[in-house]
Amino acid sequence: MTADGQSSAAPDAVDVVTLGESMVTFLPDRPGRLADVPAFRRGIGGAESNVVCTLAAAGHSARWVGRVGADGFGQHLVERIASYGVDTGAVRVDPARPTGVYFRTAADRATDAHEVAYYRAGSAASAMSVDNTDPAALDAGRVLHLTGITAALSPGCLALLHELTAPREGRPVVSFDVNHRPGLWREADDALVLLDLARRADVVFVGTDEAEGAWGTRGGVDAVRRLLPEPRVLVVKEGPLGATAFERTATGEHAVRVPALAVDVVATVGAGDAFAAGFLSATLRGLPVRDRLRHGHLMAAAALTVPGDLADPPARDHADRLAALDDEAWGRLRLGPGWTGADQVTEGTSTA
Secondary structure, X not given: XXXXXXXXXXXXXXXXEEEOOOEEEEEEOOOOOOOOOOOEEEEEEOHHHHHHHHHHHOOOOEEEEOEEEOOHHHHHHHHHHHXXXXXXXXXXXXXXXXXXXXXXXXXXXXXXXXXXXXXXXXXXXXXXXXXXXOHHHHHOEEEEEEEHHHHHHOHHHHHHHHHHHOOOOOOOEEEEEOOOOHHHOOOOOOOHHHHHHHHOOXXXXXXXXXXXXXXXXXXXXHHHHHHOOOOOEEEEEOHHHEEEEEEEEOOEEEEEEEEOOEEOOOOOOOHHHHHHHHHHHHHHOOOOHHHHHHHHHHHHHHHHOOOOOOOOOOOHHHHHHHXXXXXXXXXXXXXXXXXXXXOOOOOOOOOO
């Protein structure tokens, strides 16, 4: 972590780099309206930091590039993210702007009872720009993972993402999670910038619901691919139904679909980030598309079975055994809280 305006040492090469805003999140000690919850416990949240922490916990070398305030919340974020084994040497400290925080209820994000109160306007992360972000730290990863949330934070952040996704010599593999958040895009046409960014990326993650909400795309996964033919790999998620990966290779276009697992859900927050981390982890390991999708589902199941944004991933050999199951056995799996620490998963039963 460096003070704003100071240069960090030449960065080491790593498997993956993420750039984006991480915030301190306050989780309620019991269900209920924010107005009624008496106490909260502190955690960390942020799509990019969720991905990088999960990848580091899964055994990959990883770096988070971001910006925090010169306050206790910023210090906590950097220390907590670093505790996962993530390199935070390129994080900048802004002396004039605060670290973002948010509060949320325990209710599922998809329900009307879910409430989130964000305090991120004017945050240190919103001041990220081409001029104050270390390009060497970003280019030193095999994969650079970005999300559409960063693009919505400020014009400077959007310009930075345009710079990072532009075709150029030596560019890392760019992974882009659309992560459309309607509350961050005030005008109907604003989310079209996400389409432009996605078209410039190498690996893209998007849900069918996001594609419809952001771009009015209907017709399922094939319609999303028709809208986004440019990415070499496009992963289209259909929530609890599963996900399809379209991959363009020297032999043509290939599409693989893998159904999602049956999961005893504790909370849905962070599941999409965990899926991206699982898919990227398997990609970095050179695994075939089916296994990449299965590892995505397994990482998502880990996040779905804990109350916070981050979950301990399953041991690699444990995940590999599950990903190698035949289709029938895969379809019989049901995962519950605590399954990532189990020595084995019993097919057709919950591991709660």
